[in-house]
Amino acid sequence: MNILVLVKRVAATQEENLHITGDGKEVDLSKLPFTMNDWDTYAVEEAISIIEKVGGLVTAISIGDAESDEVLRRAIAMGAKEGLLIEVEDILHDPFVRASLIHNFLKKENIVFDAIFTGVQSEDDQFASVGGILAALLKLPFASMVAGIDQIEHDVMVIRRELEGGLQERVKITLPCVLAIQSGANEPRYVSIMGIRKALKVERKIFKGDAYGADTKTMIGIMKWVYPPKKGGATILTGELNEVCKELLEILQTKGVHQ
Amino acid sequence: MSYALIIGEVRKGVFEERNLDSIGICALLQKETRLLIPDNTYAMDERLIDTIVKAKIAEDMFLNPINLANMVEHLIELHGNPDCIILTNSSSGTEFASYLSGMLGLPIITDVSDLDKERRVFLKSYYSDKLFGEFALVEQRPFILTVRGGSFKEHCVEKVNSPKIEYIDNFAVNDSRVFLEYVEEEKSEVDITKADFILSIGRGVGNKDEVSGYGELAEFLKAVLSGSRPVIDKMWLPKARQVGTSGKTVKPKVYLAMGISGAFQHIAGMKDSDCIIAVNKDANAPIFQYAHYGIIADMHKVRDQLKEILKG
Numbered sequence: 001m002n003i004l005v006l007v008k009r010v011a012a013t014q015e016e017n018l019h020i021t022g023d024g025k026e027v028d029l030s031k032l033p034f035t036m037n038d039w040d041t042y043a044v045e046e047a048i049s050i051i052e053k054v055g056g057l058v059t060a061i062s063i064g065d066a067e068s069d070e071v072l073r074r075a076i077a078m079g080a081k082e083g084l085l086i087e088v089e090d091i092l093h094d095p096f097v098r099a100s101l102i103h104n105f106l107k108k109e110n111i112v113f114d115a116i117f118t119g120v121q122s123e124d125d126q127f128a129s130v131g132g133i134l135a136a137l138l139k140l141p142f143a144s145m146v147a148g149i150d151q152i153e154h155d156v157m158v159i160r161r162e163l164e165g166g167l168q169e170r171v172k173i174t175l176p177c178v179l180a181i182q183s184g185a186n187e188p189r190y191v192s193i194m195g196i197r198k199a200l201k202v203e204r205k206i207f208k209g210d211a212y213g214a215d216t217k218t219m220i221g222i223m224k225w226v227y228p229p230k231k232g233g234a235t236i237l238t239g240e241l242n243e244v245c246k247e248l249l250e251i252l253q254t255k256g257v258h259q
Numbered sequence: 260m261s262y263a264l265i266i267g268e269v270r271k272g273v274f275e276e277r278n279l280d281s282i283g284i285c286a287l288l289q290k291e292t293r294l295l296i297p298d299n300t301y302a303m304d305e306r307l308i309d310t311i312v313k314a315k316i317a318e319d320m321f322l323n324p325i326n327l328a329n330m331v332e333h334l335i336e337l338h339g340n341p342d343c344i345i346l347t348n349s350s351s352g353t354e355f356a357s358y359l360s361g362m363l364g365l366p367i368i369t370d371v372s373d374l375d376k377e378r379r380v381f382l383k384s385y386y387s388d389k390l391f392g393e394f395a396l397v398e399q400r401p402f403i404l405t406v407r408g409g410s411f412k413e414h415c416v417e418k419v420n421s422p423k424i425e426y427i428d429n430f431a432v433n434d435s436r437v438f439l440e441y442v443e444e445e446k447s448e449v450d451i452t453k454a455d456f457i458l459s460i461g462r463g464v465g466n467k468d469e470v471s472g473y474g475e476l477a478e479f480l481k482a483v484l485s486g487s488r489p490v491i492d493k494m495w496l497p498k499a500r501q502v503g504t505s506g507k508t509v510k511p512k513v514y515l516a517m518g519i520s521g522a523f524q525h526i527a528g529m530k531d532s533d534c535i536i537a538v539n540k541d542a543n544a545p546i547f548q549y550a551h552y553g554i555i556a557d558m559h560k561v562r563d564q565l566k567e568i569l570k571g
Contacts, residue, residue, distance in 0.1 A: 013386045014462055014520065017543050020390065027390060093392075095367065096360060125385055125392075127369050132324065132357025141435040142324050144354040158439065162505050163270065163350050166444035166498065169319070174435040180354075184492030219366035219400075222392045223380055228545055229373070229391075234537060234553035244554055245564045248536065251552060255534050257456035257513045258480060 001056035001152075003047040004111070006102065006118045006130065007040040007075050009068040013123070024224035036071040039119025041078075041188040043181040046149065047117050048079035048189070054152055056114070057081040061105075063088055063098055069204055076202045077195035078188070083202070088209035093125065094218045099133035104212035106138070115157075116178045120145055128180070135178035143173055144180035262309075263290035264334065264341040266327065267301075268351060269318055271441070274301035276412075281345040282307050283411030284404070287374065290342055295330060297321040298426065306417040315428035319438040322351040324358035326432055331359060333430040340401050348405040349504075356405045365403050368394050370523075372407040387522040388545040408504075408527055447499030454483035457511045459502055459529070462489040463518020463539065463558050470495045473517070476562050479569040482515065487525045503528040518558040521546030 011032040019028045036044075047058045060075035060083045062068040072083025086105055092098050105111070116135075121128035128144070135142030143161055147168055151158035155175050160168045162182050173179075237244045252258035263285040268275045274296070285292045291309045298313035305311065314321065314330050321327070331344070344359060346352035348370045360367035372391075373382035380393040381404065396402055451457060458477045464470060470490075477484040484500065491501040502509055503525040514532035519525060521537075521544055529535065530549055537550035538561050547553045554561060 013389060015541065017541065018386060018389045027385075095357070096364075099361060123386070126387070127367075128353045129357035129360065129367055129369055132354060133361035133367070135324075136328070136358045136361025141433075142354070142358050143436065144357075145350045160442055161350065164504060165508065166501075166506060167270075168442040168444075170439040170442055172437045172439055177435075183488065184494075187494065217397075219397055220368055220394050221397055223378075223395050224393045225385075226382075226391050226393060228388055228548065229382075231548040232551075234535075234547045234550035236547075236553045236555060241556065241560060241564050242568070244556070245561060245568055248552075248554065248561075248565070249568065251534070251536065252456070252480070252513060252515075255513050257482070 001051060001054055001114045002112060003050065003056065003058050004113045004116045005040070005044050005047045005058060005060050005075065005080065006116065007044065007060050007062050007071045008037040008119075008122050009034050009062065009064050009071045010037045010122055010124045020225045020227065024226065027225055034067065034070070036074050037119055037122045039121055039123070039181065039183050040071070042183050042185050043117040043119045044075050044078050044080065045186045045188040046181050049186060050149065050152060052079070059084060061086065061102065063092065063101060063209065065089060072204050073196050073199040074191060076199035077191040083204040085204060085206045086209050086212065087206055088213075092218075093222055094220050095125075095127045095129035096133055097213070097216050097218050099130045099137060100216040101209060101213050102130075102134055103137040104216070105207065108212060109207070114175050116176075118178070118180045120180045120182045131178050131180040138178070141173050141177045142179075143171060143177070145182045146179045147182050147185050261291070261342045262293045262338065263288065264331065264344045265292055265294045266344065266346045266352075266355060267294050267296035268347055268349060269296055269299070269301060269321065272299065272301070272318070274303040275347075275349075277347040277349060277408045278303075279307075279412035279415055280406045280408055280410055281347055283414035284345060284371070284374070284406050286416050287376070287411060287414045288343070293334075293338070293341070295334065304417075305422050307415050308422045309418060310423045310425060312425045312427060314430070315426065316432065320432065322355065323436055323438065324355050325436060326430075327355050328359055328362045329431045329433070330427065331363075333427055337427075342401055344401070344403045346403075346405045348407050352405045356403050360403050365401050366396055367403040369405040370407050371404050372410045384523060387520060389543070407523060444498065447497060449483060449499065451483055451485045451500055451502065452507050452509050454509070455512045456480065456482040456515075457485050457502070457509055457513070457532075458482040458515045458517070459485045459487065459519060460490055460517050460558075461487040461519030461525075463520070464490060464495070467493070467495050469559060472559070472562055472566075476566055479566060485509070487519045488522070516546055516550070517561065519546055520544040521549060
């Protein structure tokens with residue numbers, strides 16, 4: 001089984017303060033570490049564990065600048081056979097443009113596959129849209145929020161989709177298909193720095209994005225970045241840690257959940 | 260006649276409350292609304308809608324991207340292009356919205372939580388609500404949105420007349436994706452929705468070895484331990500203890516959130532708690548916007564100090 005996995009290099013912002021610069025035009029990411037989008041690590045793991053069972057190969061594909069080579073190497077270290085970079089200079093915010101670029105690339109380069117996996121969303125823009133748009137452009141069946149793959153046959157898979165409040169649905173989907181894999185679907189394998197370094201020996205192919213984006217016009221644009229709208233806001237307890245903790249326990253008492 | 264098309268999200272015979280956010284944004288945009296649902300009986304306030312289109316299809320085959328796309332194309336043949344197509348930012352909502360965008364070649368903006376009508380911009384979350392982008396359409400043309408739960412429902416208005424009812428049945432049903440069954444969550448030893456006092460831990464916990472210390476703190480406090488998505492995904496706590504849209508919705512007397520930054524999917528599962536206390540080292544963490552009390556500190560230090568005091 002040939003599985004393509006789309007991987008994205010994103011800024012690791014979970015533990016960071018973000019600053020808007022240039023009168024709302026830019027977000028300063030210059031001091032942040034970058035990494036493979038968390039959801040994509042689950043997509044890569046899912047693909048690798050399938051080919052380990054049924055045979056085949058996994059190819060990682062990324063759209064981004066030259067630095068995105070890093071996430072291709074990571075995917076290779078996890079078990080992907082090769083990495084393909086569609087190199088673009090600008091950040092493409094419009095998910096339609098990203099999906100079209102991949103669609104054009106797959107067609108023009110005649111890339112064959114049985115399934116395409118993506119993460120459900122990327123940590124930065126949370127659009128959760130590239131997989132669905134790509135599936136429709138390719139006229140293939142699509143499922144998102146895939147929490148597990150229960151059964152794989154020659155031309156069909158049985159998968160579980162996460163719905164709401166702990167509920168899932170089991171669906172049968174025909175191959176080839178596009179699946180967006182949800183975080184928690186598996187346990188992404190650990191790769192060492194050595195492993196990523198070794199991946200340097202595996203060839204990564206670079207394709208210039210211009211060759212595949214000729215008819216892709218952005219349909220939406222970011223006018224401005226803003227900080228989150230202020231809601232009520234919390235009363236912040238300040239002082240020595242010991243005092244703050246005592247104050248916290250007093251609040252718990254007042255609320256009747258602590259003696 | 261121009262109209263907004265709302266895809267009704269229904270599950271197990273229930274018209275989901277979050278549909279009110281789709282209806283609300285249409286009222287805000289002053290669009291005539293056409294709501295597409297399966298031809299079943301659903302408890303809903305029909306006066307909020309201008310036209311209800313009932314599709315002759317089983318409910319569990321309705322929220323299926325290919326079938327829905329066929330229904331929408333059929334509706335476009337009958338009534339022309341809608342000005343916009345609205346869904347909610349749910350599992351099925353985002354799944355279908357993106358598929359439809361690719362099918363019809365229309366712009367999509369997901370997780371919209373506000374809009375500025377004058378400037379024609381939509382507010383969309385980035386970086387787990389640490390920032391928002393103001394998005395605009397490059398050209399005026401039909402567009403697709405998914406809206407964030409709770410963001411627009413207060414804008415719903417009752418119409419003067421009862422809705423018109425239309426039926427569609429002449430659309431293709433595809434078998435390349437077929438619903439098999441619902442899978443309920445396994446029964447668990449604890450029901451966090453029944454707890455008065457919840458101690459919840461998030462990504463900030465850092466690694467698995469730290470988790471047991473919070474179990475002890477929860478015991479000391481007689482609180483029930485729960486977690487946000489990253490903690491559950493890493494299997495540091497069982498799924499039954501997940502708070503958020505894909506886990507449980509809780510309303511305890513006190514919700515003590517430690518190391519949880521406050522992604523919206525989490526907030527949606529706990530925002531109605533009587534008292535929310537947040538501990539986070541990032542003063543700008545979104546959770547402080549929803550909390551009543553906040554402590555800006557390293558969660559582990561707070562944990563250890565609390566245990567120290569409680570032991571003494």
